[in-house]
Amino acid sequence: MIDEMEQLEQLCAAVPSPDRQRLTAARAQLSTAIRRETAGHAARRPRLAISLALRHRWLGRRWLGWAAPLAAAAAVTGVILGSQGVFSPVHHPVPSSRARDPGLGLAHPATAYVAGQSGTVTPILTATGTALKPIRIGKEYGQISSAIVFRPDGKTAYVLSSTVLGGGSGTVTPIRTATNTALKPITVGQDPRALAITPDGTTIYVTNYQSGTVTPIRTATSTALAPIRVGGNPWAIAIAPDGKTAYVADTQPGMVTPIRTATNTALAPIRVGRYPLAIAITPDGKTAYVLNNGSGTVTPIRTATNTALAPIRVPAGSFSMAITPDGRTIYVLDLGSSQAQEGMVIPIRTATNTALRSIPIGHAWPSTMNIAITPDSKTAYVANASTGTITPIRTATDTALTRIRLADGAGPIAITPDGRTAYVIAGSRPGRTGTVIPIRTATNQVLRAITVSNLPSVIAITPAPRR
Amino acid sequence: MTNTGRQAADAADADLDAGDDAALIARSLHAPECFGVLFDRHAPAIGRYIARRLGPDAADDLVAETFLAAFRRRDHYDLTQGDARPWLYGIATRLIGRHRRQEVRFFRAIARTGVDPAAVPVTDQVIDRVAAQGARRELAAALARLSQGQRDVLLLVASGLGYEETALALAVPAGTVSSRLVRARRKVREALGGQDPTRPGEDAP
Numbered sequence: 253m254i255d256e257m258e259q260l261e262q263l264c265a266a267v268p269s270p271d272r273q274r275l276t277a278a279r280a281q282l283s284t285a286i287r288r289e290t291a292g293h294a295a296r297r298p299r300l301a302i303s304l305a306l307r308h309r310w311l312g313r314r315w316l317g318w319a320a321p322l323a324a325a326a327a328v329t330g331v332i333l334g335s336q337g338v339f340s341p342v343h344h345p346v347p348s349s350r351a352r353d354p355g356l357g358l359a360h361p362a363t364a365y366v367a368g369q370s371g372t373v374t375p376i377l378t379a380t381g382t383a384l385k386p387i388r389i390g391k392e393y394g395q396i397s398s399a400i401v402f403r404p405d406g407k408t409a410y411v412l413s414s415t416v417l418g419g420g421s422g423t424v425t426p427i428r429t430a431t432n433t434a435l436k437p438i439t440v441g442q443d444p445r446a447l448a449i450t451p452d453g454t455t456i457y458v459t460n461y462q463s464g465t466v467t468p469i470r471t472a473t474s475t476a477l478a479p480i481r482v483g484g485n486p487w488a489i490a491i492a493p494d495g496k497t498a499y500v501a502d503t504q505p506g507m508v509t510p511i512r513t514a515t516n517t518a519l520a521p522i523r524v525g526r527y528p529l530a531i532a533i534t535p536d537g538k539t540a541y542v543l544n545n546g547s548g549t550v551t552p553i554r555t556a557t558n559t560a561l562a563p564i565r566v567p568a569g570s571f572s573m574a575i576t577p578d579g580r581t582i583y584v585l586d587l588g589s590s591q592a593q594e595g596m597v598i599p600i601r602t603a604t605n606t607a608l609r610s611i612p613i614g615h616a617w618p619s620t621m622n623i624a625i626t627p628d629s630k631t632a633y634v635a636n637a638s639t640g641t642i643t644p645i646r647t648a649t650d651t652a653l654t655r656i657r658l659a660d661g662a663g664p665i666a667i668t669p670d671g672r673t674a675y676v677i678a679g680s681r682p683g684r685t686g687t688v689i690p691i692r693t694a695t696n697q698v699l700r701a702i703t704v705s706n707l708p709s710v711i712a713i714t715p716a717p718r719r
Numbered sequence: 720m721t722n723t724g725r726q727a728a729d730a731a732d733a734d735l736d737a738g739d740d741a742a743l744i745a746r747s748l749h750a751p752e753c754f755g756v757l758f759d760r761h762a763p764a765i766g767r768y769i770a771r772r773l774g775p776d777a778a779d780d781l782v783a784e785t786f787l788a789a790f791r792r793r794d795h796y797d798l799t800q801g802d803a804r805p806w807l808y809g810i811a812t813r814l815i816g817r818h819r820r821q822e823v824r825f826f827r828a829i830a831r832t833g834v835d836p837a838a839v840p841v842t843d844q845v846i847d848r849v850a851a852q853g854a855r856r857e858l859a860a861a862l863a864r865l866s867q868g869q870r871d872v873l874l875l876v877a878s879g880l881g882y883e884e885t886a887l888a889l890a891v892p893a894g895t896v897s898s899r900l901v902r903a904r905r906k907v908r909e910a911l912g913g914q915d916p917t918r919p920g921e922d923a924p
């Protein structure tokens with residue numbers, strides 16, 4: 253008789269390797285997830301779509317959400333990550349003493365806040381380009397910070413974090429910008445993805461992907477109010493300039509739910525395309541644009557009546573967008589569906605709701621792209637993490653200017669309120685230090701790199717004080 | 720892509736294939752797409768391990784989840800460890816641990832029906848000697864009764880990890896692995912109706 257260990261080994265050996273189809277599906281899930289994960293927009297936690305699907309399957313219920321992550325995966329499955337040609341950003345030495353420019357001074361002191369997986373937030377004084385002592389907001393690697401908003405007076409920053417391995421509630425940590433001290437974290441729902449603050453600064457809204465709710469936070473008391481049920485898996489959120497309505501995009505089943513901020517009640521949802529991932533509202537508040545990743549469309553919503561207008565076609569798989577502060581143009585980011593295609597920026601003219609000719613920015617798949625636009629609306633900076641380059645786009649003509657190469661890759665970008673400097677997260681090295689690289693927007697010159705806490709994933713800068 | 724570009728890409732591919740897991744993970748810090756190579760290397764084995772404990776359907780999802788969790792923590796990887804298997808098995812084990820009740824139900828179902836959804840059909844494989852001995856039900860029933868920690872050790876070792884690797888995976892001292900393994904084996908042996916040499920009093924029929 254064979255012993256129990258041998259029997260157990262045989263029990264394990266009797267399991268065949270997963271077949272090719274299953275592995276390919278898993279790899280596609282991973283690849284889509286990594287792509288979103290490394291994407292710089294507010295949304296970055298697709299893994300929970302996976303665990304959610306798993307849980308529901310075990311419960312024996314049909315889960316509508318299962319189809320769409322796979323559909324989203326299908327859009328990008330043509331190329332599976334790993335075997336591509338472009339592996340690392342082009343490495344260039346960081347300009348040294350030459351870049352130590354005392355002329356970096358600003359009209360008013362703005363502070364950039366950088367967060368990620370380190371459990372800390374690093375403030376950077378943009379006047380001098382120096383990093384201050386990191387502010388601890390949680391355990392190292394215990395959480396991922398994915399978004400930061402500020403009160404309009406700039407006095408408080410709010411950092412949204414969720415747990416690394418999923419499960420459990422997310423938090424919003426207020427940070428007093430005058431003293432750079434963290435206050436007690438505010439607990440929100442499961443797997444929070446994005447947050448937005450009303451223009452008067454009184455309320456923050458957090459989308460809880462797994463809970464299917466939106467948590468309002470009263471900033472005066474730092475307390476979470478009763479969650480608003482929106483159903484589905486809410487992700488992107490934007491608040492109209494008049495502060496009266498928050499628009500929440502449910503990725504499943506492709507709805508936008510308006511929330512009346514006065515009463516915190518959800519209004520009738522508006523059907524948009526499949527898997528909406530981003531919302532942008534025009535400065536006049538008349539139109540909300542919703543980017544549907546699964547359908548390859550942008551749906552304009554007339555906010556006066558909350559009705560969807562005819563969708564504008566963009567490449568399927570477009571995943572992020574930004575609107576110029578003057579409201580003239582929306583820039584949609586598309587990674588390209590394979591190595592053969594370049595990453596593209598698609599301008600949409602809001603006056604006519606038409607897509608213009610795409611602007612190529614080099615091979616971007618399967619890494620990520622990020623965008624930030626100067627306050628004067630003249631230049632859009634688009635980061636391509638695959639090539640480690642920034643492409644400035646002149647918005648007047650929608651043409652690309654000379655690409656800027658960075659030493660350590662190119663991630664999320666934030667621009668100072670005076671528009672003089674763009675700060676780019678430049679990734680992290682095995683040595684485990686993150687860096688942020690300032691770029692002088694007047695000349696597109698790269699300045700001296702600033703060391704921040706490891707694995708930074710989000711950067712935001714205090715707003716200009718209101719007059 | 721230009722011809723030269725393609726050659727360079729192929730060379731880079733070959734380069735990646737040759738490197739150990741640590742080199743790959745270090746590289747993926749900047750080039751996330753490199754992580755796909757790690758998946759290709761280890762996903763089949765991780766998939767088998769998860770399927771053994773939770774069934775093949777659950778494995779589909781947890782394989783992707785395991786590698787995504789690994790991707791998220793890749794900067795935390797100890798780059799002196801050339802073999803990422805203990806690390807990956809450890810992450811998979813932690814994820815499996817969240818589904819403890821499902822795992823117990825899975826093994827109980829095998830004990831009740833004798834049908835093992837994770838195994839290749841008996842008709843296809845002579846290898847399935849466990850079933851031939853009729854011991855599978857008892858084995859599954861015994862596994863369902865173990866503590867999570869004992870099941871972790873037993874199934875990691877049975878999946879081919881050494882004691883040191885199992886210790887790494889579970890982030891416990893090697894001594895703990897040995898003692899847990901001894902206790903777990905004894906329980907399984909007893910459940911299978913075998914004799915326990917460590918308890919001489921029970922030897923007599």
